[in-house]
Amino acid sequence: MTAMTKPITQTTPSVSEKAKSMPLWKQITMMTWRNLVVIRRTPASVIPGLMISVFFLFIYEASLSGAATFFLAGQSYLAFILPVSIISASLSGSGLAGQYIVRDIENGYFDKLLLTPISRIALLSGPVFAGAFMLAVQTALILGVAMLMGLESATGFAGILAVLGFGLLLGTGFAGFGVSVALLTGSAAATSGASFAFFPLTFLTATFVPINLLEGWLKTAAEWNPITYVLQATRSILLEGWNWEYIGQGLIACAILGVIPFVISLWALRQRTSRK
């Protein structure tokens, strides 16, 4: 039916319609803020993470501090184990950004945003920055508790801030994995699963003793595991002082753990937002 016999004529839209849009930095700030507001209204999503990291810190300190301190030359086991707690918090916290994205995909708001002139970068960085903020809160909380437990840092308060910085860097870089899974699958289950996939990384390393005390396959695994170098850097900051070689290695490890997920997440964003 409906024979389309009419000629297809149309007035070409005028150029003056050149649309205004929001500057990118403002979009990013706004999207970050929005995600923080959402987090504040759904606190259940972050509280378990906070509790668990502090809980681990207590357990490790209480159960291991007496037994295994011979290698510590009188330094505190708390300062030795604290970085483990922070790194595991970073890895588990890195899943937050992905969860925020899945939430929006599921409730349909993601599509609604796609129908506006929003920049794809703002769509990605809003949740990532909000996740980073939560990670900073979480790490600061762990550090605060550790200080109450008598943490002493060889490099003073600046060192504690540096450790916090490492935690943030690691967690934010790693957030790319959760984000990628979120964008590719749109599934909450897959996304929270993904943040556990790298949990073993925190154990296949010099978790409880220095790397030179490890043996066999665990030692090999630890040498290849970038987390080992982050641990080494943060431990040296708390126990010895500013060891720039270790810090440099730690930063490189963070970069490796961050850049790869970042690239994947950009590709995943393209997959999600390209029309099919």
Add this chain to the structure above:
Amino acid sequence: MSSRQIIVENLKKRYEGDFYAVNDVSFLVNAGEIFGFLGPNGAGKSTTVTMLTTLALPTSGKAHVGGYDIVHQAQQVRRIAGVALQDIGLDPVMKSMELLVTQGQLFGMSRMDAIKRAKELLELVRLSEFTDRPVGKYSGGMRRRLDLAMALVHKPEILFLDEPTTGLDPASRRDVWAEVRRLNVQEGMTIFLTTQYLEEADELADRIAIINAGKIAVEGQPAELKAALGAESINVTFGDNPTVEKARDALQSMVDRAQIDRKTLRLYLQNAAYAIPNVVNKLNELQLQPLSLTLTQPTLDDVFLQVTGQRFEEETEDEAPVEAVA
């Protein structure tokens, strides 16, 4: 100012396998028109809307919205089109003001302007009193109305509404109708509206198209379509199917068109009222006892029945015992 037209040419959308959800659809929506896009569940209405609003790519075919190509000028289409999708996409923990202001700012308004616009729109959809409540706690109708407001934030020239009144109570439905008419008349918006309700299309639309199984079955003005059916019909209901068929065979020659719909025989003809005595006499003669006999003006429902061989309210999958006899 864009051309405010929607031009769709041979649009197709294929999903997995060889299934065409939209299969060679063409139509034209004139500037400033309310266009009703009607069809049963799964007909391809939403698929058409997602393509025209740049959320999905057509498999083949072309379409221009406001003069912009939906494939190559998606950004421009988004600027001039307002969209309220069938699945309302609103973050449940956010509040109406936040959603509207965010939307406005993303479209380039200053924060102050976005707030002003948000207040205006909340007033319009009568949600001003509910700004403290997260939208997840809104009723279905309130959420629909807010979603309509979201679609209007950037003063679009062409508005797409995918089943805007589904799930609304009659009062809210009339509100939406009034608002759609106002937007059309006062702001000159072109409105593309999908609906399951024939009365809604009848009420609002300047022109309609009926889509069925991915194809346009008929397109035109509601009045014109109804007129094409041959005015009124006499409906005679019987107790069982064989009787209906017998009656049809006997009466077919007396009318323009006879059609069986379950146990009812519909006889379409001009000046139906005058034909009633003849129909009754013929039935008496054959000793066919009708259960009821009514006279109706044609409705869009009849148009639908005629073009698709189905009653409208039924699911596509239903095997409706309907048989058209021309």
